[in-house]
Amino acid sequence: MFVPPLKPTFRLLAVFLCVLTCFASKARQQPVSLADRRELFVDGHLIDSLNGASLRMHAPVDEGEVLPFDLPWEGAFSAYVTILQDGDTFKAYYRGVPTAGKDGNSAEVTCYAESTDGIHWQKPHLGIHEVGGDTNNNVILANEAPITHNFSPFIDTNPAAKPDERYKALGGTQKSGLVAFTSPDGIHWKRLQKEPVFRQGVFDSQNVSFWSESENRYVCYFRSWTGKGYQGFRSVSRTTSGDFIHWTEPEPMGFGNTPYEHLYTQQTSPYFRAPHIYLAIGARFMPNRKVVSDEEAKKLGVNPKYYNDCSDAILMSSRGGTRYYRQFMESFIRPGIGLQNWVSRSNYPALNLVQTGPAEMSLYVNQDYAQPSAHLLRYSMRLDGLASLSAGYAGGEMLTRPLTFTGNRLELNFATSAAGEVRIELLDASGNKLPGYSLEExxxxxxxxxxxxxxxxxxxxxxxLSGKEIRMRVLLSDADLFSFRFYASAD
Structure with missing residues (x-):
């Protein structure tokens, strides 16, 4: 039978379809490698399809005030808190300044508190710096303006880190650039070098850094703007370094297809149970969204410049690179009851989640900013409990993308009702049942x-199945799956 040659248009279409098929085939040959890492449901990275199930964000539980900013050198404008857990000791770092002033003014100091449980905090008398004529204070940095405006430390987990530089930190404003500090114990600090290590940013909020285990480099997320200078939206950019001194050209972070909002802080850091996932529990700022009236502000004792806006906490995540996953546009932590929670720059989350119980983790939030009652509030959550794969009573399911793993066990973090349940089915890469791992079994x-x-x-x-390409099918009814992990067990 004679087959006429294809017309040029159809030939182009055939070539396009061939190329598309080749790309699709190539994509199928590159499964997601989980190794033995724990996976959360703060994004849709592993999800191929959902049917009757969805990703659900969970609300932290208000556990009340844990740290008042009540010392003479702390006060109403204390802010930019960092929480670190070093063995059995929890450490809090924050700016102390009792009166409003220009960013980086000489009255700003960096304060320190510590705890054995993350719940009850003490402010030790360190005797390092003289403040107000006395060294009987909890100040770890003084007379270092503007570094003390937003000094933010981390514990350096780089295997090559020197013992006397186990703690590192960045601080500074646009005028100074970001200046690097190091410490052997998190209390006694010195400059890594005289000159700033990075200058290409605005820096007018808390700028955070850490050693990335998954990227094998230092990463810094810092304040930038979507427009030129201070125009547009407060946003985030990123730079990386191999030695904490020389940093790459900055790159703006992307937010997918979600709309821009003012992000005053972003608090990006590796999640301690899954460090390849960076959590960003930041402050969303709503300029000129005024809730508190002039008369109400007077009753609260709010500084006149600080009640024309409001803010809350939002949840984002990243897996490295220049992309944030903003799975949820809704507020992660809404402002509490009472007008004192609706003033400018209140509800700003501290940097880092920490484990405060066998099944509990805590996060901390600045409250009552620019008011005499300024303090740090603790919120609790179950471990991995920021978000979940969730389905109601009628049930639902998720199918993962093709993936590989290492290990011999599959572990879940989940919750059901008395009537609910979770079941797991392991399939081959094409979606066929694997004998011994079916839903029925x-x-x-x-x-x-x-x-x-x-x-x-x-x-x-x-x-x-370790090392082989599989898919995972999860069926839920009136249940939440918070995380899962393939791992090696000696049993």
Whole structure:
């Protein structure tokens, strides 16, 4: 049979379809490598499809005031808190300044508090710096303006880090650039070098840095603007370094298709149970969105310049590079009851989540800014509990993208109702059932557990699938799945 040659238009279409097929085939050959990492549901990175299920953000629980800013050198404008957990000791760092002034003014100091449980805090008398004629204070940096405006430290987990530089920090404004400090203990600090290590930013809020285990480099997220100078929206840019001294050209962070909002702080840091996922629990600022009247402000004792705006906390995440996943546009922490929570620059989250119980983690938020009652508030959540894969009573399911893992067990962090359940099915890359790991063979998971191993009949061993390309199908009914992890067990 004679087949006429294709017309040019159809030939182009055929070539396009061929190329498209090749790209699709190539994509199928590159599964997501999980290794033994824990995965959260703060983004849709692993999800291929959802049917009757959705990602749900969870609200932290208000646990009340834990740290008043009540010393003479602290006061109403204390801010930019960093919380670190070093072994059995929790450490808090924050700006102290009792009266409003220009960013980086000489009255600003960096204060320190510590705790054995993350709940009850003390302010030690360090005797390092003289403030107000006395060294009997909790100040770790003084007379270092403008570094003390937004000094933000981290514990350096770089295997090559020197013991006497185990703690590192950046601080400064646009005028000074970001200046690097180091410390062996987090209390006694010195400059890494006289000159700033990075100048290409605005820096007029808390600028955060850390050693990235997954990217094998130092990363800094800092304040920038979407427009030139101070025009447009307060936003975020990023730079990286191999030695904490020489930094790359800055790159603006992208937010996908979500709209721009003013992000006063972003507080990006590796999640301590899944450090390849960076959580960003930042402050969303709503300029000129006034809630408190002039008369109400007087009753509260709010500084006159600080009640024309309002703010709350938002949740984002990143897996490195220049992209944030903003899965949820809704507020992560809404301002509390009472007008004192609706003044400018209140509700600003501190940097870092820390574990404060076997099943609990805590985050901290500045409250009552520019008021005599300024303090730090603690919120609690279950471990990994920022967001979940969730389904109601009618049930729902998720199918993952193709993935590989290492290990011999699958562990879930989940919660169900008395009537609910979670079941897991492991499939091959094409979506076909794998004998021994089918839905019908999976024991239903019922209860509320931080760590529960999945069984198919009497078997929990998934080692025969380790390194192979699979998909995971999750079925839920009246349940939440907060995280999962393939890992190696000696049992």
């Amino acid at each position: 999976c024991r239903p998971l019922i209860g509320n557990e931080i760590s529960k191993v999945v069984y198919w009949n009497n078997n929990a061993d998934v080692s025969e």
